[in-house]
Amino acid sequence: MAENKTEMPRRPTLRTVMAATAGLLAAAPARAAWELNMPQGVTAISREVYDLHMLIFWICVVIGVGVFGVMIYSIYAHRKSRGAKAAQFHESTTVEIVWTVLPFLVLIGMAIPAAGTLIRMEDTRNSDLTIKVTGYQWLWQYEYLDHDVSFFSRLDNLSNQVRQLDSGMQPSSVENYLLDVDNRVVVPVDKKVRILLTSNDVIHAWWVPELGGKKDAIPGYINEMWFRAEETGVYRGQCAELCGRGHGFMPIVVEVVSQEEFQAWVAEQGGALPADARQVADASGAADAGTATDAGTAETEAPAGEPADAKAEAESAAAPAELSKDELMSQGEQVYKAQCAACHQADGSGMAAAGFPAMKGSAVATGDVAVHIDQVLNGKNAMPPYRNTLSDTEIAAVVTYERNAFGNDTGDVIQPADIAAKR
Structure with missing residues (x-):
């Protein structure tokens, strides 16, 4: 009867391992440099912090090398095989003084420059x-x-x-x-x-x-x-x-x-320059360099095209307007994906194990619309309030979307004016 023999797997050779490693490295995508140290930064304070970090790092290196060097030497030079016997003593005033004074001096040497940097970090005076x-x-x-x-x-x-x-x-x-x-x-x-x-x-x-x-x-x-x-x-x-x-x-x-x-x-955002900056800008653009600009007038009577007018136009444009259901659903989907999908899931299924209910068929999304709006505005349990983070239009859009998506076919259309009335 023939004997069944199982062939043992052969161990990979060093050449095989090296070839496989080279192939993996060649196929790996390019990645950013692996930074092991903190960045020096682009501010004077960040560079001071970096210098302090490096100073303390090298102090720790010197202490580590010294301590472990003595330990390793002692273990090697005074091992039992060489006939070394343990010394029999208990106290040494000299040693006590040395290992108390030296760490104190090291700490003082680190504290002096660190204290100066900390003081400068907290000095917020004369800001621009x-x-x-x-x-x-x-x-x-x-x-x-x-x-x-x-x-x-x-x-x-x-x-x-x-x-x-x-x-x-x-x-x-x-x-x-x-x-x-x-x-x-x-x-x-x-x-x-x-x-x-x-x-x-x-x-x-x-x-x-x-x-x-x-x-x-x-x-x-x-x-x-x-x-x-x-x-x-x-x-x-x-x-x-x-x-x-x-x-x-x-x-x-x-x-x-x-x-x-x-x-x-700042002008694009509809903001305004401070009075002193506006005076400088007006003076540089004036045909008559000797004409002085009154700061109070510049604040209240800015000419057309100034940031104050731009802001007024932006506020006027931001007034609540009637939107179609399609417009609300389109914008609402974007808001939902950005703000709500992380907890309630993109398909509205929720995460019950984490305490986040499903939007699909939920009592909130299919029930009283006033309750739905109130919950989005003011939050509930782990859900944060959105009255300060979303506009009236965004809240109207996401409520409309939630009430008409995931099979919640309520037909409700909520307008920005409805949200403004609930604030």
């Missing part, structure tokens, strides 16, 4: 620009207190679509995935920008590594920080406080531009 930043779950509101500009900044639509369950898209295909926004913070170069931080719900943290510093945004409290960017460019950060299940989708993008570009951006 003040921005109030309010954290929400999960977006930021920016109010330029000197320029009458205000807007919300949230995760960009493409990243938001890709992050959805079963989106069918790869995060690697999106540039700056989860680090891009729909509205950037725009500031002028070489100007001291003061940030006032607070929160509307839970604790958030505003952090842009290349600008230096990180501060918590705490409900009912205002924190301060500042930066002065010395180079134009786009700098990215994110919320650095665990603020809820959407914490990873709360990026920050700061664009630093020239003073002229900043003034043009």
